[in-house]
Amino acid sequence: MTRRRRPRSSASTPIRAPASPAQPDRGKVRKGGGAPLRGNLRVGVLASGRGTNLQAIIDAIESGELPATLAVVVSDREGAAALERARKHGAPAVFLNPKDHGDRAACDHALRRLLEAHGVELVCLAGFMRILGPAFVRSLAGRVMNIHPSLLPAFPGLAAQRQALDYGVKVAGATVHFVDEGVDTGPIIVQDAVPVLPDDTEDTLSARILEAEHRLYPRAIRLFAEGRLGIAGRRVIVGEPDHRWPAPR
Numbered sequence: 682m683t684r685r686r687r688p689r690s691s692a693s694t695p696i697r698a699p700a701s702p703a704q705p706d707r708g709k710v711r712k713g714g715g716a717p718l719r720g721n722l723r724v725g726v727l728a729s730g731r732g733t734n735l736q737a738i739i740d741a742i743e744s745g746e747l748p749a750t751l752a753v754v755v756s757d758r759e760g761a762a763a764l765e766r767a768r769k770h771g772a773p774a775v776f777l778n779p780k781d782h783g784d785r786a787a788c789d790h791a792l793r794r795l796l797e798a799h800g801v802e803l804v805c806l807a808g809f810m811r812i813l814g815p816a817f818v819r820s821l822a823g824r825v826m827n828i829h830p831s832l833l834p835a836f837p838g839l840a841a842q843r844q845a846l847d848y849g850v851k852v853a854g855a856t857v858h859f860v861d862e863g864v865d866t867g868p869i870i871v872q873d874a875v876p877v878l879p880d881d882t883e884d885t886l887s888a889r890i891l892e893a894e895h896r897l898y899p900r901a902i903r904l905f906a907e908g909r910l911g912i913a914g915r916r917v918i919v920g921e922p923d924h925r926w927p928a929p930r
């Protein structure tokens with residue numbers, strides 16, 4: 682049996698989630714990126730569907746733009762195209778059937794163990810349709826990212842592009858954020874805007890936002906891999922590579 686590399690001890694140190702997103706804590710900076718992991722950040726991707734963001738991550742790794750390894754891809758849907766993309770790339774692809782586990786806590790626990798078994802240091806949600814429970818999120822605070830197809834905090838939740846069109850905004854976009862216990866509420870890492878054109882449909886706007894997403898996710902992961910992300914309350918601070926963040930109190 683192949684021995685899997687374990688995460689470095691500093692990488693597995695849990696980072697406390699902010700006490701409340703509504704109470705900024707600008708004095709303290711928590712390290713979101715951790716120890717220098719250059720070239721070797723082990724990324725686990727959770728995806729339920731087609732996996733184009735996963736593909737963007739794979740492409741960035743293969744081109745050398747992203748100093749990371751795709752440690753595992755996990756899906757809650759057996760037929761997810763994301764699993765096939767992972768297999769083509771030679772990465773472990775695992776279907777975690779929620780029905781095999783009693784409740785959400787049990788399923789989250791199985792997921793946590795799976796990620797640990799693959800030595801995952803950063804978890805990237807990329808179209809993962811299950812809500813992760815508070816215990817899971819707390820135990821990996823500062824180490825789980827999500828991508829969302831809107832300029833948060835506008836239009837959280839499902840059908841963000843439809844929401845943007847219905848509201849009549851002139852600018853839409855995408856956000857990568859750390860995951861906290863809410864839905865699309867965690868500290869924002871990077872955002873990119875795209876115009877909403879007069880004749881846009883949900884499909885055309887979604888396609889324009891998706892292009893932005895594909896640029897954005899590898900950029901956010903790279904910042905993490907370079908140890909450049911710190912979290913101060915609701916704010917993510919981007920430092921120089923391998924920035925020495927003050928120790929959390």
Ligand code: GRF
Pocket residue numbers: 728730731732733734735807808809828829830891894
């Ligand atoms: C993306 O729009 C992402 O922002 C959202 O779900 C979609 C996933 O698309 N969370 P894909 O599976 O990566 O193509």
